[in-house]
Amino acid sequence: MNRVLVLVLAGIFAVVGAAPAAGAPQRRVDVVAEWFDVTAATVAAAGAPTQSTNSRTWAIGWLAAARAAHDVPAARRDRVDAAVASAVHSALVTLAPARRTELDAALRTTLDRLTAGGERDRGVADGAREAGELLAERQGDGLDPTSVNAPFEVPAPAPGVWQPTPPSLTPPQQAGNRLATPFLLGHADRFRLPPPPALDSPRDRADAAEVRAYGAANSTVRTAAQTETAQFWLQSSLAGYTEPLRAAVTQTTGSPARRAALVAAFHVILVDTQIATSDTKYAYLRWRPITAIRAGADPQWTPLHATPAHPDYPSGHNTYSGAAEAVLTAFAGPSARRPFTVTSPTAPGLTPTYQRWADLTKDNVDARIWSGIHTRTADEAGVVLGRRVAEFGLSRFASLLD
Numbered sequence: 042m043n044r045v046l047v048l049v050l051a052g053i054f055a056v057v058g059a060a061p062a063a064g065a066p067q068r069r070v071d072v073v074a075e076w077f078d079v080t081a082a083t084v085a086a087a088g089a090p091t092q093s094t095n096s097r098t099w100a101i102g103w104l105a106a107a108r109a110a111h112d113v114p115a116a117r118r119d120r121v122d123a124a125v126a127s128a129v130h131s132a133l134v135t136l137a138p139a140r141r142t143e144l145d146a147a148l149r150t151t152l153d154r155l156t157a158g159g160e161r162d163r164g165v166a167d168g169a170r171e172a173g174e175l176l177a178e179r180q181g182d183g184l185d186p187t188s189v190n191a192p193f194e195v196p197a198p199a200p201g202v203w204q205p206t207p208p209s210l211t212p213p214q215q216a217g218n219r220l221a222t223p224f225l226l227g228h229a230d231r232f233r234l235p236p237p238p239a240l241d242s243p244r245d246r247a248d249a250a251e252v253r254a255y256g257a258a259n260s261t262v263r264t265a266a267q268t269e270t271a272q273f274w275l276q277s278s279l280a281g282y283t284e285p286l287r288a289a290v291t292q293t294t295g296s297p298a299r300r301a302a303l304v305a306a307f308h309v310i311l312v313d314t315q316i317a318t319s320d321t322k323y324a325y326l327r328w329r330p331i332t333a334i335r336a337g338a339d340p341q342w343t344p345l346h347a348t349p350a351h352p353d354y355p356s357g358h359n360t361y362s363g364a365a366e367a368v369l370t371a372f373a374g375p376s377a378r379r380p381f382t383v384t385s386p387t388a389p390g391l392t393p394t395y396q397r398w399a400d401l402t403k404d405n406v407d408a409r410i411w412s413g414i415h416t417r418t419a420d421e422a423g424v425v426l427g428r429r430v431a432e433f434g435l436s437r438f439a440s441l442l443d
Contacts, residue, residue, distance in 0.1 A: 072122040072151060073300045074291050076106070076129045079147045081283050087137040091189040092279050093218050093315040099279075100224065100308035101179055102132035104441060105172040107305040109164070110298035111442050119155045121297050123164025124171075126151040131172035183221035184312070191217035196326055200336070201240045203326045203352040211350035215357075218319035224441065225434045226313040229320035232429040234422050237327045237354040248416035249337070252330040256413025258343045267411045268345070274408035275346055275387040278361035279311075285365070285401060288381035289373045302442070303372045307365065309441065310434035314364040317430050318357050318423070327354035330416060344413025355423035356415045362405040363427025364434075366398040371435050375399065 080102060088095045109124035130148045134141050155161045183189075193216035196202050205211060219229045238244040255263045263271075274281060286307055290300050330353065334342045351357075380396045395401055402424055409415035 069118070070151075070154060071291065071297075072125050073297050073304070074287070075151065076126055076147075077287055077290055077304060079144070080129060080133065081287075083133050083137050083140045083144065084279075086143075087139045089186050091186045091215070092277050093189055093215070093221070093312060094184050094186050095279055096308050096312045096315060097179070097182070097184040098133070098136045100305065100312050101136065101175050102129040102172070103301060103305040104224075104309060105129070105132055105175045106168065107298065107302040108175070108442055109167040109171040110296075110301055113164075113167070113298070115296040115298070117160055118297075120160040120164035120167070123152060123155055123161045124167040125164075125297055125301055127165040127168025128172045129168075131169045132176065135172075135176055179222075183217065188221065189217045190214055191220070193217075193323070201328055201333075203328045204332055205350065206329050206331050206348040208347065209350070213323075213352075214350040215315075215319055216323050216351070218316050219323055221316050223313040223316050224309040225437045226316060226430065229316050230324070232317055232426055232433070233324060234321045234355060234426055236325055237422070238418055244418060248418050249330065249333055252344075252410055252413055252416055253334050253339060253342060255411050256330065256344050258345050258413070260345070263345075263411055267407070269388065269391060270404055271345055271408045271411035273385045273388040273391050273393065274358065274405055275412060276385045278358050278365075278405075280386065281383065281405075282361070282365050282401070284381065284383045285369065285377075285395065285398070288377045288379075289369050292378040293373050302438075303368075305441075306372070306435065306438045307368045309438065310364055310368055310431050311361060313434055314360050314427050314430045315357070317426060318355060318360040319351075321355055321426060322352040322357075325352065325354055327352050327419070329353045330413060346412040346414055348414045353415055354419045355426055356406075356409050356420045357423065358405050358409055358415075359402070359420045359423030360427040360430070361423075362402040363424035364431040365427070366402045366424075367428045367431035368435065369398045371431075373398075 080099060084095050084098060088098070105128035106125040109128045110121045113121050113124065115121065126148055130144050134144050152161060193213040195205060195213065198204055223229065254260065255267070286304065290303055293300055293303065329348050331342065331344055331348050376397045380394045382392045382394050384392055406420040406424065409420050410417055
């Protein structure tokens with residue numbers, strides 16, 4: 042990480058509060074971890090069908106929490122805890138109203154642990170105010186499911202041009218992300234990637250050959266371990282990175298305000314990353330491997346997993362992994378303090394263990410090839426785009442706390 046970015050992050054940490062003073066309660070319930078889990082459960086139970094909408098829910102709730110807590114002295118812990126809980130609660134009851142009963146009960150649990158009266162009540166008011174203001178700021182930002190999946194005209198068939206893919210032949214998805222309002226990016230094409238490799242260039246041929254061999258449903262060269270990795274990371278990126286982010290949040294030292302800022306920065310930047318991803322995807326409309334391979338050497342070729350309904354370049358899983366790696370590294374260093382396990386709804390029973398954030402990125406790059414749904418170029422370019430968006434967002438994140 043460059044020295045300038047390190048200094049910027051040091052400024053963020055100063056803004057959001059230092060570690061609790063000596064003598065603070067040692068066994069106090071961690072309100073950030075508590076409401077992290079409440080948010081994850083809420084999104085899992087009542088989330089939107091579009092990932093960027095759910096990323097927005099996380100971003101609004103936790104940016105409100107970080108704002109509410111950042112200028113409160115760490116020693117006034119009841120106010121900080123109440124502010125974090127109240128901000129996330131207020132955002133979630135608006136964005137996931139079906140979970141109101143569970144959210145109200147969770148807020149009561151948190152507040153009942155705190156001393157009744159002024160500090161607690163001021164924290165509740167701080168959190169509710171920041172959530173309300175942020176919800177108003179983000180009204181009509183284009184990240185609702187209808188806007189995210191706004192109609193996009195399928196281009197005329199041509200070599201290299203994306204077309205709906207079998208078996209579902211679903212119309213293009215997520216094209217509307219590129220029209221949404223970012224938190225920090227300014228405009229969706231700020232970091233638009235250069236074009237993908239020319240058709241029939243050496244890189245293009247190598248990409249196709251690799252996916253054809255390793256990503257086929259009936260591949261004879263993909264190992265059992267590679268198949269497991271592909272199956273595991275078939276899950277959404279938001280789901281896949283919830284446990285790594287939690288490991289960073291719970292293993293990172295510092296005040297609740299600092300760790301709330303980590304959750305906020307992660308999801309703010311990942312919203313912007315998904316907007317930038319859609320911009321590059323729909324700027325180039327690169328065809329998927331299944332279309333390319335069937336148009337060439339193997340008209341019956343079938344990938345291990347069904348291809349998502351949007352263009353190949355760049356891989357959204359890997360813009361996500363690149364940005365996530367950059368944010369986690371900025372706040373927690375290149376590794377978690379302790380190894381952590383990750384689960385996946387697409388691979389029940391598999392529980393791989395990680396410690397280095399870069400290893401998550403590597404597995405995401407390989408997994409999309411072994412699934413037969415992305416080229417290596419699309420995956421590696423995605424990591425580059427994600428890192429660029431993250432570095433830009435990290436350098437400006439402190440401005441969102443004012």
